[in-house]
Amino acid sequence: MRARRSPGPWFAAPVALFMLACFAAPIFIVTWFSLMPARSFDLTTAFTAENYVTAFTEGYARPLMWSLIGAAITTTVCAVLAWPSAVILHRHAGNWATVVAALIALPIFISESVRLFGMSVFMMPRGGILAGTLNALFGLQIGSILNTWSAALVGMIYVHLPFMLFPLLLGVSLIPADRIEAARDLGANRWQVFREVELPLAAPGLTIGALLTFVLCIGANAEAAILGGRAVTVITTAIEQRFSFAQDWPMGAALTVLVIAITAAIVLPVLARLDLNRLTRR
Amino acid sequence: MNQERLLRSMAARNPLRTPMQHSASRRKFMAGIAAGIAAAGLPRSAAAQSRPLSLLTWDAYADPNLLDLWRSTTGVDVRYEIHISDPTSVNRLRAGETDVWDFINVNNPWARNVMYPANLIRPLPRERFDPLYAQMKEKFHLPYKWALSEDGEDLLGIVQRYETFDFVVNPNVISPQLAKDEGWDLFNNPDFAGRYGILAYEDWNVMDICMGAGIHPYKEKTEADFAAFEETANRWIQNAAFITTDFVQLNLGILNGEIDLYFTGGTYTTAAARLEGVTELYAITPNSGPADGKGGINWIEMNSAVNNPDFLDATYDWLEFITTPDAAEMVARGNGNLQPVSQMAQPELMSRFTSEELQAIQWDEFDERIANAVEFDIVPDYDRLYDIYTAAMRARG
Numbered sequence: 001m002r003a004r005r006s007p008g009p010w011f012a013a014p015v016a017l018f019m020l021a022c023f024a025a026p027i028f029i030v031t032w033f034s035l036m037p038a039r040s041f042d043l044t045t046a047f048t049a050e051n052y053v054t055a056f057t058e059g060y061a062r063p064l065m066w067s068l069i070g071a072a073i074t075t076t077v078c079a080v081l082a083w084p085s086a087v088i089l090h091r092h093a094g095n096w097a098t099v100v101a102a103l104i105a106l107p108i109f110i111s112e113s114v115r116l117f118g119m120s121v122f123m124m125p126r127g128g129i130l131a132g133t134l135n136a137l138f139g140l141q142i143g144s145i146l147n148t149w150s151a152a153l154v155g156m157i158y159v160h161l162p163f164m165l166f167p168l169l170l171g172v173s174l175i176p177a178d179r180i181e182a183a184r185d186l187g188a189n190r191w192q193v194f195r196e197v198e199l200p201l202a203a204p205g206l207t208i209g210a211l212l213t214f215v216l217c218i219g220a221n222a223e224a225a226i227l228g229g230r231a232v233t234v235i236t237t238a239i240e241q242r243f244s245f246a247q248d249w250p251m252g253a254a255l256t257v258l259v260i261a262i263t264a265a266i267v268l269p270v271l272a273r274l275d276l277n278r279l280t281r282r
Numbered sequence: 283m284n285q286e287r288l289l290r291s292m293a294a295r296n297p298l299r300t301p302m303q304h305s306a307s308r309r310k311f312m313a314g315i316a317a318g319i320a321a322a323g324l325p326r327s328a329a330a331q332s333r334p335l336s337l338l339t340w341d342a343y344a345d346p347n348l349l350d351l352w353r354s355t356t357g358v359d360v361r362y363e364i365h366i367s368d369p370t371s372v373n374r375l376r377a378g379e380t381d382v383w384d385f386i387n388v389n390n391p392w393a394r395n396v397m398y399p400a401n402l403i404r405p406l407p408r409e410r411f412d413p414l415y416a417q418m419k420e421k422f423h424l425p426y427k428w429a430l431s432e433d434g435e436d437l438l439g440i441v442q443r444y445e446t447f448d449f450v451v452n453p454n455v456i457s458p459q460l461a462k463d464e465g466w467d468l469f470n471n472p473d474f475a476g477r478y479g480i481l482a483y484e485d486w487n488v489m490d491i492c493m494g495a496g497i498h499p500y501k502e503k504t505e506a507d508f509a510a511f512e513e514t515a516n517r518w519i520q521n522a523a524f525i526t527t528d529f530v531q532l533n534l535g536i537l538n539g540e541i542d543l544y545f546t547g548g549t550y551t552t553a554a555a556r557l558e559g560v561t562e563l564y565a566i567t568p569n570s571g572p573a574d575g576k577g578g579i580n581w582i583e584m585n586s587a588v589n590n591p592d593f594l595d596a597t598y599d600w601l602e603f604i605t606t607p608d609a610a611e612m613v614a615r616g617n618g619n620l621q622p623v624s625q626m627a628q629p630e631l632m633s634r635f636t637s638e639e640l641q642a643i644q645w646d647e648f649d650e651r652i653a654n655a656v657e658f659d660i661v662p663d664y665d666r667l668y669d670i671y672t673a674a675m676r677a678r679g
Binding site: 039041058059060062063066117120121124125126127128146147149225226229230231232233238241243244245246247248249 | 366367369370372373376479482484485523524525526527528531534537538539540665668669672673675676677678679
């Protein structure tokens with residue numbers, strides 16, 4: 001009897017073709033470009049590694065460091081802020097949970113630049129909304145963090161919080177209430193319940209939220225541009241400069257490849273530990 | 283016919299401005315797909331007729347009044363996308379979008395030195411377009427360098443908007459006369475460290491830093507010039523209160539007292555606010571500088587026909603249309619801004635501007651500003667200078 005062939009590959013084919021054309025092919029072209037001589041526009045010249053040498057010798061480590069540090073800080077702060085919010089929404093908000101979740105999600109539907117410009121007007125010194133209002137109502141005169149790296153971080157946390165909160169909400173919902181009760185009955189204190197029961201059970205949601213936030217933050221540059229006053233240059237700005245005003249596609253491509261490689265080196269090991277089946281089969 | 287109209291309306295839709303709600307209008311979407319499939323079977327020429335004129339443009343040419351006037355005059359549909367920057371749009375043409383766009387307008391050197399040699403724009407028929415230059419300000423009368431190819435044979439586009447673009451001060455803090463006399467040295471003055479902003483139009487910043495370093499931006503540089511440029515770039519970028527690509531933020535910075543001046547800027551960045559009655563913004567072109575004695579830079583926008591393999595004759599009609607008094611007036615007032623246009627040499631057009639509008643663009647000193655400026659050009663050794671500039675940016679934080 002002939003074994004029946006699995007239909008799996010046929011079902012996967014459209015997605016596989018899509019990924020090949022829209023994901024693998026662009027990365028292949030960008031990688032190829034990164035091996036072309038600086039400031040050239042064709043793909044037929046002899047390969048060279050000069051762009052990668054330049055990337056390590058011409059101060060690009062600094063923008064990369066700002067992007068990585070910004071992403072790490074934002075991910076951590078978002079996780080710290082999102083955990084109690086997720087717990088409250090899941091366990092205590094009752095019928096209000098949907099409304100509150102919708103209110104948190106609402107800003108996502110507004111252009112990020114518009115939101116950041118709104119924050120910029122809010123943070124402005126003297127006549128800004130916060131400083132001006134405090135001065136008008138209470139005679140208080142305050143400074144401003146606008147146009148500093150701190151302002152850019154505040155913007156990144158504000159923009160990316162929903163990307164942490166909603167996966168974490170899913171993670172928190174994976175914690176059965178009876179396990180917490182059992183742990184308490186067995187004498188676990190609040191910290192032990194959090195560390196030994198809640199955190200491991202919510203880990204898939206936390207991991208997805210952290211990955212989403214981290215990866216999005218590595219590619220973020222609007223916050224540093226609009227709120228940060230370019231107090232620092234992030235790596236995506238450095239890449240954009242190479243592609244646009246420098247007209248140096250190969251160098252921009254080399255930096256892009258490096259960022260992809262570094263992001264993959266950080267993200268893939270974490271992703272490998274993620275048990276998606278636990279999320280989908282429960 | 284319905285299919286054609288539907289296709290046209292879908293093609294003209296700018297996805298950034300009015301995203302299509304598939305779920306809200308599934309039937310219409312499916313009808314569009316069906317019409318597309320039907321159109322794919324049409325002869326190529328017939329399908330091409332239904333394509334709207336496509337503009338890759340600065341926002342003045344995307345003004346709804348201008349586009350409505352064009353549609354009602356010609357019956358030809360038009361769509362547009364607004365530039366992010368000159369080089370980004372040139373990149374898009376280079377990357378194969380010549381078959382997407384019909385019209386592009388970028389600053390003068392990009393047309394003559396980059397796009398035309400790379401075959402990205404096509405020459406205009408001279409018998410039709412040469413006479414339009416006779417109706418412009420005298421400085422543009424042919425043979426005008428930037429309108430022509432290197433060999434002087436081909437006409438590369440139509441000149442329209444132009445201005446000087448240098449820096450902006452708060453006249454309540456720095457008198458305009460002092461600013462004009464001091465010129466770029468204002469940014470070298472330690473008293474203004476932390477009191478100025480930078481509009482990150484980066485190719486302009488490179489030219490401005492040249493001026494501040496006492497170097498002619500458009501002449502070959504010596505090693506001493508590079509050293510001076512590097513020192514000035516590091517100092518100016520380090521001492522900037524903030525750097526942004528949004529000139530409204532810089533204007534607000536001046537209004538809030540956060541900064542007293544910024545570069546790069548001019549009436550392009552100040553006219554709309556001045557027209558609203560803001561008196562704290564004043565565009566300055568230095569009286570003198572290192573560029574053959576001049577300190578200002580004069581940009582000239584070149585409106586060109588993209589070398590689209592599926593060329594629309596309507597592209598030429600559009601290029602002629604924008605020079606008509608009604609259209610030129612709308613371009614000058616495009617999207618709420620105010621910008622001088624070359625056709626203001628015509629009394630009929632000039633008479634349409636109110637004294638408040640002319641005051642907003644500081645028209646009384648316009649000729650003086652142009653006289654004190656060199657024309658925007660390709661910067662020799664730009665690559666090396668730009669690399670120094672971006673290194674200074676990276677070192678800022």
